[in-house]
Amino acid sequence: MSAKTNVEIIYRHRLPIRIMHWTNVICFTILLMSGLNIFNAHTSLYFGKSSYNGKPAVLEIKAMQTSSGELKGVSSIFGYKFNTTGVLGASTGANGKLVARAFPSWSTIPGPKWLSMARHWHFFFAWLFVINGVCYVTYAFITKHVQRDLAVTKQDRATIWQSIKDHIRFKHDTGESAKRYNVLQKIAYLSVIFILLPLVILMGWAMSPFLNSLLPGWIDLFGGRQSARTIHFIVAWLLVGFVFIHVFQVIITGLWNNLRSMITGYFKIESSHAENK
Amino acid sequence: MMAHLPDRRKFFGRMLAGAGAMALAGCDKLSHSETFTKILSAGESLSHNAHRLLSTRKSMAQEFSEADLSPSFRSNGTSSPNSPDYHALAKNGFADWALEVGGLVEKPLKFSLTQIQQMPSRTQITRHDCVEGWSAIGKWKGTPLHEFLSLVKPKPEARFVVFYCADPMKADGTNFYYESIDMDDAYHVQTILAYALNDQTLPIKNGAPIRLRVERMLGYKQAKYLTRIELVKSFDHIAGGKGGYWEDTGYEWYAGI
Structure with missing residues (x-):
């Protein structure tokens, strides 16, 4: 009996997804840092x-x-x-x-205290970020990426506890199961895409006095304009928390392999087989 | 092999930190580039156009109840104009003060404070949102701007209303505060020239004798210490040419966001 490693290259991320992912990275970084400059004004x-x-x-x-x-x-x-x-x-x-x-x-962006410039950066990249996000969600539904790869299945629900234990022990999927997202990963992506990001955008809009006038009082659902500013800030940091965990997982599950899959699309899967001869 | 790891880690750490510092320095450089800031300002026109598309020109700012009033309405910007002329007028209760309304109008007029207070008034409890991020809620009473406009009769080519103020922004007593709004905001029912705050005569720190309230815009549009109103076709020729004191320093003319 000898152990042999089976290497399989799969095409994991399609080009539009890769472009939208890196656009998101740039937008989020600039939005966060220009946002901190805006915060510094009050x-x-x-x-x-x-x-x-x-x-x-x-x-x-x-x-x-x-x-x-x-x-x-x-x-x-x-x-x-x-x-x-x-x-x-x-x-x-x-x-x-x-x-x-x-x-x-x-x-902060820019480095010095400079509210007007930080606002210009923030609002420009906010537009790019929202347009990119709308493109992503549309694309992901049309290509069934959401339904096929992100939706939590019955089987997923049964493995939540096991997945938590695996994550705590830094044990990650290999072989066939590495081709799919695990259940915690799916929950994390879904909450970011469908809860945190829409909320941070909505709370940004809630701070605009003109948008308040579209339906006077709508921001009271969230406690009012100053609550909206606070929620905007908190959600921004929850997203930073997601990014940290995401990057940590990328590193421990094979930095170069993961990076390559988000640049070229190709992901290497290794599985060891016990061969009988 | 293992002995090299910390070195390698340090190396990558330094590379990352170095790349980050370079990217930040790049962002600061871009902030000073005229072409780049022009690109960034596309965000402002996108927001302005999107807001216009989404709303009616008459959409109303939220109004609040007495219970929501801020215990004291804070002063921001100038709290006492650095101008002897202004203080001479204030000493006399602004009895000698008058507001000029002119420019592209059929019939330029001057209004005394008493005349303004005798015109139809509107009282509104609204939220003041500063560009810095804070908000305060106050009760304003004043004369709607459209009342003045119906008397002076704007010419069809008038596109903006410019407000000139008594507070110089430079220590040497020059560079007076000013602001401008478009005709949609000028005719909006909540756009008033306020002479009372929280049932009291408008205090000097909040813009006595008259300040502008244009409720769907940020705080810097709410010009204080008004002296003159001018209807214009364009504000290119006024001060820095951007339509307001803060606009001239780089803030957006469109202050709805």
Whole structure:
């Protein structure tokens, strides 16, 4: 008996999907970073219709002066304060000195505090992002990508518990089952595509005073304009969380193989067979 | 083999960090490029056109109840104009102040504060959304702009209404604040020249004696300390040519988003 590795190359991602994936990467990165620059113009988040309703802010990132005259970055969530000097509230600027700014310049587009420019970046790439997203969803339904590859099947539902255990142990699918998305992967993709992304877009629209007038009061369903701003911010970070897990999974399940499949489309499947002779 | 791994990791880490820094520097460079910012501003015209397509010109901004009022309506921008002329007028309760309405109209007119207060009024509780991200809710009372327009009779070629203000934006007392809106907003029922905030005479910090309220737009459109209104065909010849003080520094003329 000798073990032999069977290598099979499959065509995994079609060209439109690959293009839309990388367009999404660029758009999301720019939207996040220009969004942080916009946040820096008013560094508090609230729940409610207005910012000034007698209730304290939900989240605040501020700079304070210590008794010795040095800058200190202080972030507070529901009134609980944390010293975040160096990253949030106060971080080093171009001259190496601490300056007061909520998110550091290395995390924002453009780097300096520049609200009008950040808005230009944000709204341009928001359009690209939404158009790309609409193209993706349309394409994915027409080609039955959603129905065939993303829909959670009866069999998937039966393997959820096993899939959770496998993920915790970093055990990933090989051979025949690596040709399909596992159930947690499907749930993650579906929630991002059909819940988080539509929500982040909707909450962006909810901040536009003109779009508010299309159906006055519609944003109260989400608690009002300031709630919408807070939800927009939270969902953006949930998406960042997804990206981190996604990239982590890409790395541990074969970085080059995964990257190649999203660039050229081709994915290598290895399965070991025990040969009887 | 294993001994090389940390080095390799460090190398890739540095490569990534370096590539990231270069990309960021590139973004900053692009932000200063005229061609690129012109491309980016396509976003503004797309939004403006999409909003026009989606809505009627008369769509109403949300109005709120007394319970939603902000405990105090914060001041933003100028809180007291750096102008002796303005303060001389304020000292006298703006009795000598007058609002000029002219430009492309059949009959240019001047209105005193008392005259304006005797015209038909509208009271509305609305949300003020600053471009920075915060919102405050206030109760405004004022004269709808269309009341003025029906008296001065705009000429057919008038396309924008420009508002000139008493607050200089430069320390040397020059560069006065100004703003402009289109005729759709000018005739909108919620577009008022407000002289009262939360049932009190409009305070200086909020734009006394008269400020503009154009409720489907961001805060920078809500010009304070009005002195003169001019109907124009184009605002290219005014100040920086972009239709407003903040517009001249790079903000969008279309402030509905």
